[in-house]
Amino acid sequence: MLDVRRLHLLRELDRRGTITAVAEALTFTASAVSQQLSALEREAGVALLERSGRRVVLTPAGRTLVAHADAVLERLELAAAELAGAREGIGGSLRIGTFPSGGHTIVPAALAELARRHPGLEPMLQEIDSARVSDALRAGDLDVALVHDYDFVPAPPDATVEEVSLLEEPMYLATGAAGGAAAVGASGDGTLAELLGPCSEAPWITARDGTTGHAMVVRACQAAGFQPRIRHQVNDFRTVLSLAAIGQGVGFVPETATAPPAEGVVLTALPLFRRSKVAFRAGGGAHPAIAAFVAAAGAAVGGPRC
Amino acid sequence: MLDVRRLHLLRELDRRGTITAVAEALTFTASAVSQQLSALEREAGVALLERSGRRVVLTPAGRTLVAHADAVLERLELAAAELAGAREGIGGSLRIGTFPSGGHTIVPAALAELARRHPGLEPMLQEIDSARVSDALRAGDLDVALVHDYDFVPAPPDATVEEVSLLEEPMYLATGAAGGAAAVGASGDGTLAELLGPCSEAPWITARDGTTGHAMVVRACQAAGFQPRIRHQVNDFRTVLSLAAIGQGVGFVPETATAPPAEGVVLTALPLFRRSKVAFRAGGGAHPAIAAFVAAAGAAVGGPRC
DNA sequence: CATCAAGCATAAGTTCAGCTTAGGTGTTCT
DNA sequence: AGAACACCTAAGCTGAACTTATGCTTGATG
Numbered sequence: 001m002l003d004v005r006r007l008h009l010l011r012e013l014d015r016r017g018t019i020t021a022v023a024e025a026l027t028f029t030a031s032a033v034s035q036q037l038s039a040l041e042r043e044a045g046v047a048l049l050e051r052s053g054r055r056v057v058l059t060p061a062g063r064t065l066v067a068h069a070d071a072v073l074e075r076l077e078l079a080a081a082e083l084a085g086a087r088e089g090i091g092g093s094l095r096i097g098t099f100p101s102g103g104h105t106i107v108p109a110a111l112a113e114l115a116r117r118h119p120g121l122e123p124m125l126q127e128i129d130s131a132r133v134s135d136a137l138r139a140g141d142l143d144v145a146l147v148h149d150y151d152f153v154p155a156p157p158d159a160t161v162e163e164v165s166l167l168e169e170p171m172y173l174a175t176g177a178a179g180g181a182a183a184v185g186a187s188g189d190g191t192l193a194e195l196l197g198p199c200s201e202a203p204w205i206t207a208r209d210g211t212t213g214h215a216m217v218v219r220a221c222q223a224a225g226f227q228p229r230i231r232h233q234v235n236d237f238r239t240v241l242s243l244a245a246i247g248q249g250v251g252f253v254p255e256t257a258t259a260p261p262a263e264g265v266v267l268t269a270l271p272l273f274r275r276s277k278v279a280f281r282a283g284g285g286a287h288p289a290i291a292a293f294v295a296a297a298g299a300a301v302g303g304p305r306c
Numbered sequence: 307m308l309d310v311r312r313l314h315l316l317r318e319l320d321r322r323g324t325i326t327a328v329a330e331a332l333t334f335t336a337s338a339v340s341q342q343l344s345a346l347e348r349e350a351g352v353a354l355l356e357r358s359g360r361r362v363v364l365t366p367a368g369r370t371l372v373a374h375a376d377a378v379l380e381r382l383e384l385a386a387a388e389l390a391g392a393r394e395g396i397g398g399s400l401r402i403g404t405f406p407s408g409g410h411t412i413v414p415a416a417l418a419e420l421a422r423r424h425p426g427l428e429p430m431l432q433e434i435d436s437a438r439v440s441d442a443l444r445a446g447d448l449d450v451a452l453v454h455d456y457d458f459v460p461a462p463p464d465a466t467v468e469e470v471s472l473l474e475e476p477m478y479l480a481t482g483a484a485g486g487a488a489a490v491g492a493s494g495d496g497t498l499a500e501l502l503g504p505c506s507e508a509p510w511i512t513a514r515d516g517t518t519g520h521a522m523v524v525r526a527c528q529a530a531g532f533q534p535r536i537r538h539q540v541n542d543f544r545t546v547l548s549l550a551a552i553g554q555g556v557g558f559v560p561e562t563a564t565a566p567p568a569e570g571v572v573l574t575a576l577p578l579f580r581r582s583k584v585a586f587r588a589g590g591g592a593h594p595a596i597a598a599f600v601a602a603a604g605a606a607v608g609g610p611r612c
Numbered sequence: 613c614a615t616c617a618a619g620c621a622t623a624a625g626t627t628c629a630g631c632t633t634a635g636g637t638g639t640t641c642t
Numbered sequence: 643a644g645a646a647c648a649c650c651t652a653a654g655c656t657g658a659a660c661t662t663a664t665g666c667t668t669g670a671t672g
Contacts, residue, residue, distance in 0.1 A: 001310070001314070001386075002385055002389075004307070004310045004378075004382070005307070007385075008307070018618090018620090019619075019620065019621095020618080020619060028660075028661095029660075029661060029662080030619075030621095031620090031621080031622085031660080031663095032661075034619095034620060034621060034622090035621090035659075035660085036659080036660095038621085039659090044389045045389060045390070046389055046392045051619095051668095053619090053667090053668055053669070054618060054620070054667065054668045054669070055618090055619065055620080055668095056619085056620075064388060065389065068381055068382070068384065068385035069385075071381045072310075072381045072382060075374055075377045075378045075381065076307060076310070076374070078374065079308055079371060079375075080307075080308055082370060082371075083308075083350045083352055083371065084351070086367040086370075087351050087352055324647095324648065324649090325648075325650095326647085326649080334631080334632095335631075335633080336648075336649070336650095337631085337632070337633080337634095337650080337651085338630070338632075340648095340649060340650060340651090341630075341651090342630075342631095345629095345630090357639095357648095357649075359638090359639055360638070360640065360647060360648040360649070361639095361647095361648065361649080362648085362649075
């Protein structure tokens with residue numbers, strides 16, 4: 001019988017690219033991973049990986065085996081989730097990841113709701129970049145995470161992670177107000193090019209390089225026909241608004257960040273959306289603590305809005 | 307992560323009923339199985355089995371976990387099968403089980419065909435009662451098996467075993483001929499009760515007690531309205547015919563056993579069928595050696611008949 | 613081109629999970 | 643009541659799997 005632990009290593013190798021990275025993620029030495037993968041190859045009787053430069057890449061046989069590993073591990077996750085459901089009461093710890101701005105919007109409300117309904121549950125919050133979430137989930141460093149998904153920034157589909165949509169909100173263009181008063185443009189009509197065009201020469205404020213928020217600004221501007229001149233890179237939307245207010249540039253903020261209205265900023269709604277989701281390991285949705293968090297997060301975004 | 311080897315033990319416990327039986331089947335000591343199941347229970351955090359008299363039975367949680375184990379193990383079987391397919395050439399050994407009468411009908415033709423097409427494959431034949439086949443497949447003592455399936459004897463559905471139908475043939479009633487000449491009644495019309503009625507007082511020849519062939523005779527007679535008086539119990543259909551010829555009783559034989567015609571026996575076709583099938587572990591159909599055997603067996607029964 | 617770091621593989625030593633053996637308890641059958 | 647059966651626990655042992663140490667190849671850098 002194929003060893004599932006070894007299949008797990010093969011899957012991580014497929015995702016992370018190097019044996020060293022796999023070892024780091026699972027807190028082994030590279031030697032241990034190398035030995036186990038050799039053993040897997042031996043029992044498989046087929047070459048699963050071959051050296052390519054100083055790394056290794058999976059053979060076609062290795063890649064199909066990873067597909068099977070995904071299926072097996074998903075089913076094991078589901079089994080574990082159901083077992084957790086069979087244990088009376090929801091308890092233990094739940095490791096929650098969140099994008100930075102989620103930490104002071106959705107998460108507190110969700111955690112309050114969660115604590116009210118399941119006092120035995122011990123939530124552990126951790127800020128994490130959305131791009132690193134799926135790795136952290138697979139490695140078991142996180143159980144659930146709040147993630148973002150922007151227009152223009154397609155996430156590669158990943159069979160190992162499931163997502164539940166929480167909220168879809170429009171993005172706003174934040175520009176400095178001439179008079180110093182706060183204003184929210186209800187616009188909504190007008191194409192992206194028409195709305196962004198006037199800012200093609202302005203300095204831009206984006207999220208930090210490498211994030212999906214950053215990529216979204218760049219691609220939206222490109223779609224509007226220009227290359228943004230980026231001056232500031234900050235992740236915190238309150239900082240974006242403060243900078244815009246003092247005329248340091250223009251940027252995007254999600255609807256959540258528009259209340260209370262920031263002084264000295266004009267906000268214009270864009271035909272551009274951000275979706276907030278809860279992500280967890282495929283099969284893990286049956287876990288009561290995860291299901292409870294998804295429900296609490298849903299209540300947190302749905303409650304105030306209805 | 308749940309340990310798949312332990313899940314395998316739990317599944318076997320579900321099928322076999324006692325820890326001792328599981329240990330015997332997998333060549334462990336009962337102590338080892340007991341310890342591993344305790345460990346599984348500990349990591350599950352839920353009671354999976356409870357004592358009932360001097361045995362143990364699965365709790366509801368244990369039974370749902372077995373369902374997951376079935377799914378996981380089937381997928382692993384499929385993965386292993388595909389790996390075997392990726393190995394160039396078909397080789398190694400293939401352990402084949404067969405019901406006794408299959409040994410001198412289908413199997414030789416199938417093995418000849420198999421040897422012709424895949425000289426590297428080393429088939430290992432073993433007679434086995436159909437009722438024990440699924441256990442033997444699951445335990446890994448067999449890779450494929452020829453099994454039977456009679457009308458009136460429903461086999462309990464087993465998600466761990468897949469079957470491919472080979473042949474459906476009518477059963478014949480064998481009675482002693484008055485004149486001593488061979489005869490095959492083409493009857494076909496007439497209900498089961500009408501055809502068997504005349505034999506309600508005759509001594510019967512059936513397969514050995516506990517086999518499906520035996521159960522089929524008893525239930526068919528019951529359906530015809532009488533309880534058969536069983537005198538002889540033999541599995542070999544040639545012996546059945548010989549006994550019928552000397553007036554020692556009446557019995558059922560499948561069509562396969564009617565050629566060449568036996569002297570002194572009258573054969574009457576019954577509206578009663580026997581199906582021959584190839585069985586293998588769920589997911590194992592993708593294994594090249596198993597697929598080759600299924601094809602060869604199909605050719606063996608289909609070839610002479612078309 | 614020489615040098616260095618990254619990444620993988622192998623050898624050797626160590627630790628711990630999982631096996632067997634041995635012995636004990638509760639249950640069922642005779 | 644006694645015997646056989648099925649399971650559990652304790653104790654000791656063995657091998658699989660990990661770490662450490664080392665060497666090889668590849669790619670980047672000055």
